[in-house]
Amino acid sequence: MKRVNSPLLRLIAGLMFVLMLTTSIHFVRSGSTGAPDFMCAPINSQQKSIVIEVPTGATGSQIAEILFINGITKSSLAYFRTAVSDTRSSQVAAGAHRLSVGICAKDALAQLLDPALIPNLIKITEGSWQSEIRASLIQYGFTAKDVDSAFKQVILPKGFNTVEGLLFPAQYSFAQGTPALVAVQSMVDRFSNDISGKTLLATKDIYKPDQLLIIASLVQAEGDVKDFAKISRVIRNRLEISMPLQLDSTVHYVKKVRGQIFLSTNSTLIKSPFNTYKHYGLPPSPIGNPGSTAIDAALHPAQGDWLYFITVAPGDTRFTRSHTQFIAWKALYETNRKAGAFK
Numbered sequence: 001m002k003r004v005n006s007p008l009l010r011l012i013a014g015l016m017f018v019l020m021l022t023t024s025i026h027f028v029r030s031g032s033t034g035a036p037d038f039m040c041a042p043i044n045s046q047q048k049s050i051v052i053e054v055p056t057g058a059t060g061s062q063i064a065e066i067l068f069i070n071g072i073t074k075s076s077l078a079y080f081r082t083a084v085s086d087t088r089s090s091q092v093a094a095g096a097h098r099l100s101v102g103i104c105a106k107d108a109l110a111q112l113l114d115p116a117l118i119p120n121l122i123k124i125t126e127g128s129w130q131s132e133i134r135a136s137l138i139q140y141g142f143t144a145k146d147v148d149s150a151f152k153q154v155i156l157p158k159g160f161n162t163v164e165g166l167l168f169p170a171q172y173s174f175a176q177g178t179p180a181l182v183a184v185q186s187m188v189d190r191f192s193n194d195i196s197g198k199t200l201l202a203t204k205d206i207y208k209p210d211q212l213l214i215i216a217s218l219v220q221a222e223g224d225v226k227d228f229a230k231i232s233r234v235i236r237n238r239l240e241i242s243m244p245l246q247l248d249s250t251v252h253y254v255k256k257v258r259g260q261i262f263l264s265t266n267s268t269l270i271k272s273p274f275n276t277y278k279h280y281g282l283p284p285s286p287i288g289n290p291g292s293t294a295i296d297a298a299l300h301p302a303q304g305d306w307l308y309f310i311t312v313a314p315g316d317t318r319f320t321r322s323h324t325q326f327i328a329w330k331a332l333y334e335t336n337r338k339a340g341a342f343k
Contacts, residue, residue, distance in 0.1 A: 034077065035075055035077040035078045035080075035081050036074045036075040036077075036078060037073065037074050037075065037078035037104050037105050038073065038074045038078075038102055038103055038104045039104060040103075040104035040106055040107055041104075043100050043103060043107065047100045047101070047102075048100070048101045048102075049098050049099060049100045049101060050070060050071075050072075050098070050099065050101060051096050051097065051098050051099075051119060052066055052067070052070055052072070052096070052097055052099060053066075053095065053096055053097075053175055053176055054066065054092060054093070054094050054095060054096075054097060054112075054175065055094060055175050056094040056174070056175050056178060056182070057094070058094065060079075060080055060083040060084065060089055061076070061080055063079065063083070063092065063112075064076040064077070064078075064079040064080040064083065067079050067099070067105075067108055070099075070101070071101050071102060072099050072100070072101055072102070072103060072108055073103070073104070073105050073108050074102075078104070078105040079105040079108055079109070081105070082105040082106055082108075082109055083109060086109060088109070088113060089109060091113060092109075092112045092113060093118065093171070093172065093173045094173065094174060094175045094178070095118065095120075095172075095173030095174045095175050095176075095178075096118065096119045096120065096173060096175075096176070097111070097112055097117060097118055097119075097173075098111075098117045098118075098119060099111045099112070099117065115171050118171070118173045119173075120140055120141070120173065121171055121172070121173050122136050122137065122140050122171070122172040122173070122174075123136075123171050124136070124167060124168070124169045124170055124171075124172065124187070124289065125169055126169045126220055126289070126290060126291035126293075126294065127169075127217075127220040127221055127288040127289065127290065127291075127294075128167070128169060128288060128289050129164070129253070129256070129287075129288050129289075130151070130163060130164045130167065130289070131256065133167050133187075133289070134147055134148075134151070137180065137183065137184075140174075142180040142183065143180070146179070146180035146181075147180050147184070149180070149181070150179075150180040150181040150183070150184040150185075151163050151184060153181055154181065154184045154185050154188055155185065155188070156188060157188075157191075157192055157201055157209070159208060159209055159210050160209075160210050160213075161210075161285075162285045162286075163184070163188065164217075164285050164286050164287075164288070164289065165213045165214070165216075165217050165285065165286025165288070165289055165290065166187075166188045166191050166213070166289070167184070167187040167188065167191070167289045168187055168188070168190040168191035168194060168197065168289065168291075169289055169290075169291045170187075170190055172186065172187065174186075194292060195292070196292040196295040196296055196299075197295065199295075199296075199299060200212050200213060200216075200295055200298070200299060203299060205299070211282060212295075212298050212299060213286050213290070213295070213298070214282045214283060214285065214286050214287075215232060215235055215236075215282070215298040216286070216290040216294045216295045216297070216298035217286035217287045217288045217289070217290045217294070218231075218235060218245070218247060218249060218250070218282075218283075218287065219231050219232050219235070219290065219294045219297050219298055220288060220290035220291065220294035221247075221249035221252070221253070221287055221288055222247060222248075222249050223309070223311065223317055224315065224317065225293055227309070227317045227319075228293060228294055228296075228297035229297045229300065229301055229302035230301075230302045230304060230306065230309065230317075230319050231297070231309060232297040232298050232300075232301035232302070233301035233302045233303070233304050233306060234304075234306050234307060234308070234309050234319065235301075236301055237304075237305065237306060237307055238307060239281065239282070242280060243307065244276060244277065244279075244280050245276035245281075245282070246268075246276055246277050247276050248263045249287060250274050250275060250276040250277075250283055250287055251263060251267050251268065251270060251274075251275055251276075251277065253274055253283075253287040253288070254270055254272045254274050254275060255267065255270070262337065274287065304319065305321045306319040306320060306321055307320075307321050307323075308320050308321070308322075308323065308325075308326035310326060310329050310330055310333055311333070312329050312332045312333045312336060313333075313336050313341050313342075314341065314342065
């Protein structure tokens, strides 16, 4: 093989070797991997913290830059690499977040995901009424006029004509300046994008999606999670034989009262299309905003022939097809109620 002895080539090769050696020494001495990061260490209550704003729709790289500029992370690339390798990063909410200064990228992501570190967080619990969510939005800083307008203008899934039931229970935080309509739309979109919401919207059942959502709201309001599927079956069984639902929760919705409240005979006579003691079939719309578990129960009721259920004591809900048995349990409920079991 012919050897290359060109002085020019030897000079170029020498310069390249020196450059590679210098670069290697720099990385070894600095300990750098191309993404400088603070060392992960326990964070104490005395450590400085600041509030940052994550814009609506911000990408991982944009969030990384915000963290770096504010001195939270040592570099933007450190957080970006962490976010890319951790699927939870997609759950970082827009809006205000309180973070410690000078922390590693892994801890920065953990703090971004911690609801306790999100100022003015809106918490929508399962079964919340639209009126309660309205109050939360106003308390958050939106005007009553803007919230009411948003409820009217929000785009609903096909086949639905009211926002009640579609405001998905979750924790929300919005960037400063976010319009009320965008906030409300995000709640409805959260429903449409949740696996339970997607399943409900696409299901082929004897009941239409809007009717299934009404059933889910009734299930949510009527009992404990462990009984949801059975309650769903009772509702269906009654509907199938044109038996009135006679659910206390529908009257509570009209009266805007919550809790284990004794329902008087006069209350069952209230004139309202939501009063299932006076009207057969389902109420005209949901009586609250159900969560995923209640929606799943509406879609997948338990197997059973029950027509009645009653909670005789906290945590003790019983199901039967026998009216005689139901009356006996109702007497037990009355005894427990008068003894203060439901306080």
